[in-house]
Amino acid sequence: MALPARWKDKIVPSDPSDEIMELQMGPSHPASHGTIKFNLKLDGERIVDCDVEVGFLHRGFEKMCEQGTWTQCFPYTDRLNYASPCINNVGFALAVERLLAIDTTERCKYVRLIMSEVARIADHLTCLGMAASEVGATTVAFYMLEAREFLYDLIESVTGARLTVTWCRVGGMTHDLPADFADRMKASFARLDQVLGDCDKLLSRNRVFIDRMAGVGKLAKEEAISYGLSGPLLRAAGVSYDVRKAHPYLVYDRMEFEVPTGDRGDNYDRYNVRFQEMYQSKRIIEQALAALPEGPVTITDPKVVLPEKEKVYNSIEGLMNHFKLIMEGIHVPAGEVYQAVEGANGELGFYIVSDGSGRPYRVRVRPPCFLGMGALNKMLIGRMIPDIITTFGMINMIGGECDR
Amino acid sequence: MLVEKIKARFGGEILSAQNERDEETFTIDRERAYDFFRALRDEPDFDFNFLTDLTAVDWLERKPRYDVVYQLNSLNLAHRIRVKIGVDGPEPWVPSVVGVWGAADWLERECFDMFGIVFKGHPDLRRILMYDSFEGHPLRKDYHYNKRQPIVPEIDPVVNPIRSSR
Numbered sequence: 262m263a264l265p266a267r268w269k270d271k272i273v274p275s276d277p278s279d280e281i282m283e284l285q286m287g288p289s290h291p292a293s294h295g296t297i298k299f300n301l302k303l304d305g306e307r308i309v310d311c312d313v314e315v316g317f318l319h320r321g322f323e324k325m326c327e328q329g330t331w332t333q334c335f336p337y338t339d340r341l342n343y344a345s346p347c348i349n350n351v352g353f354a355l356a357v358e359r360l361l362a363i364d365t366t367e368r369c370k371y372v373r374l375i376m377s378e379v380a381r382i383a384d385h386l387t388c389l390g391m392a393a394s395e396v397g398a399t400t401v402a403f404y405m406l407e408a409r410e411f412l413y414d415l416i417e418s419v420t421g422a423r424l425t426v427t428w429c430r431v432g433g434m435t436h437d438l439p440a441d442f443a444d445r446m447k448a449s450f451a452r453l454d455q456v457l458g459d460c461d462k463l464l465s466r467n468r469v470f471i472d473r474m475a476g477v478g479k480l481a482k483e484e485a486i487s488y489g490l491s492g493p494l495l496r497a498a499g500v501s502y503d504v505r506k507a508h509p510y511l512v513y514d515r516m517e518f519e520v521p522t523g524d525r526g527d528n529y530d531r532y533n534v535r536f537q538e539m540y541q542s543k544r545i546i547e548q549a550l551a552a553l554p555e556g557p558v559t560i561t562d563p564k565v566v567l568p569e570k571e572k573v574y575n576s577i578e579g580l581m582n583h584f585k586l587i588m589e590g591i592h593v594p595a596g597e598v599y600q601a602v603e604g605a606n607g608e609l610g611f612y613i614v615s616d617g618s619g620r621p622y623r624v625r626v627r628p629p630c631f632l633g634m635g636a637l638n639k640m641l642i643g644r645m646i647p648d649i650i651t652t653f654g655m656i657n658m659i660g661g662e663c664d665r
Numbered sequence: 666m667l668v669e670k671i672k673a674r675f676g677g678e679i680l681s682a683q684n685e686r687d688e689e690t691f692t693i694d695r696e697r698a699y700d701f702f703r704a705l706r707d708e709p710d711f712d713f714n715f716l717t718d719l720t721a722v723d724w725l726e727r728k729p730r731y732d733v734v735y736q737l738n739s740l741n742l743a744h745r746i747r748v749k750i751g752v753d754g755p756e757p758w759v760p761s762v763v764g765v766w767g768a769a770d771w772l773e774r775e776c777f778d779m780f781g782i783v784f785k786g787h788p789d790l791r792r793i794l795m796y797d798s799f800e801g802h803p804l805r806k807d808y809h810y811n812k813r814q815p816i817v818p819e820i821d822p823v824v825n826p827i828r829s830s831r
Contacts, residue, residue, distance in 0.1 A: 324810050488766075489716055489767070508743070597688075599745070627736070
């Protein structure tokens with residue numbers, strides 16, 4: 262556009278081609294589901310530098326865990342990755358049990374495994390649904406959220422809550438599976454299958470979707486390892502590392518399943534890996550349910566597990582036992598342990614230190630998506646602004662887990 | 666097997682080694698830490714290509730006061746170890762391992778933010794979870810968990826009730 266004659270000597274138009282523009286995207290941006298800020302340096306629409314700011318949801322998880330008893334940490338762990346709280350519960354319980362050197366019952370292991378896998382499917386559905394809606398496939402998002410509801414119904418039938426389950430305890434769980442769990446699961450899975458089939462047809466070979474995802478957010482194998490990526494992000498880069506296979510916990514070594522991997526390490530591979538993982542999780546659940554042993558889900562060690570209410574109300578021993586466990590907490594011997602589980606986003610590790618009192622001395626969570634966010638800048642430099650949205654979506658940053 | 670190899674190779678660097686609940690822990694000195702980690706990553710016997718986690722523990726009354734804790738993992742050989750470096754003083758420091766594992770970049774920033782441990786040689790050591798004007802380091806044991814440092818002044822609804830216009 263030509264400038265009016267009277268402005269000619271007042272305004273010197275700059276050459277836009279060599280100007281670096283700084284743009285702050287977030288912390289509350291409609292296309293980023295999570296509170297996060299990108300400080301971008303742009304050359305036109307190309308990203309020259311991207312400084313990722315996290316921490317907007319920091320609530321002092323690790324500090325607060327040091328204030329209560331071991332059991333009181335469970336509600337906090339729900340709020341780490343709140344899309345799959347069962348896995349966080351299981352991870353923390355396993356860590357404390359290892360420090361206590363106790364073994365849970367067989368049934369407990371199977372039930373924990375089943376619920377972890379249900380949570381994993383729910384988490385992947387959330388991630389993929391949201392990522393799809395951000396590239397315009399709103400239909401898929403609602404299909405997937407609907408499917409997630411079936412799974413939440415399942416989780417609710419077991420734990421009594423949909424999201425903040427607080428369902429594991431040291432030494433067991435609050436609830437066993439309901440009697441009709443197998444039937445409920447069959448019904449849920451039948452509908453889930455339908456939804457997954459539909460979404461597969463809508464997305465996997467969709468030209469718009471592939472154009473937005475393929476080749477975007479690439480990270481080479483060596484870099485992915487160096488940056489500590491795990492879970493679907495690492496597997497999409499071609500590294501077949503899964504905590505369930507490499508360092509089996511619960512009864513994963515008895516299950517037959519595959520670890521899907523990609524080879525390009527881009528967003529489309531990450532989508533594919535997550536999609537395939539849902540089928541594998543289903544496979545695991547079906548096997549586990551077929552092999553589910555009978556028996557109690559909680560051990561009976563009075564130093565660890567609360568007595569039955571009948572004993573608490575009718576005997577002084579029961580009452581004292583209850584009182585001691587609630588007020589002083591479980592006495593975990595001094596020491597430290599690192600226990601990793603395969604979270605929906607990758608290796609979810611609990612490094613816990615006890616000084617022998619009833620309270621944790623230090624609880625450290627290794628948050629998988631925090632490390633994913635650390636590598637985001639490497640994935641984005643040289644790409645365009647719209648690629649931020651898809652890459653961020655595929656990292657599946659969960660504020661509660663990343664910022665703690 | 667692995668433990669013997671590490672002990673044979675780094676006899677001088679290792680201050681102590683212990684096995685607790687099937688987990689190997691090595692305590693080393695910070696002066697030669699960088700070369701130690703580099704060798705652990707590069708030598709095919711160890712092949713620790715994955716820095717799982719990096720954090721610290723504050724022991725308050727102990728000397729040295731802090732443990733910087735590294736969880737190492739080998740994706741190819743499927744073994745893990747833990748390495749600790751004890752540090753002390755008003756400004757505790759350890760060498761940065763960003764040159765060894767990229768993951769250390771954010772993990773060291775978090776450890777600096779939460780414990781005030783300085784990682785010498787880190788390219789961009791600044792707070793990550795807390796805001797820049799935050800004072801102190803929240804995960805130190807002498808930082809009270811109820812201490813508040815709001816950026817925007819907090820208004821106590823009991824002391825200053827919000828009056829409706831009616």
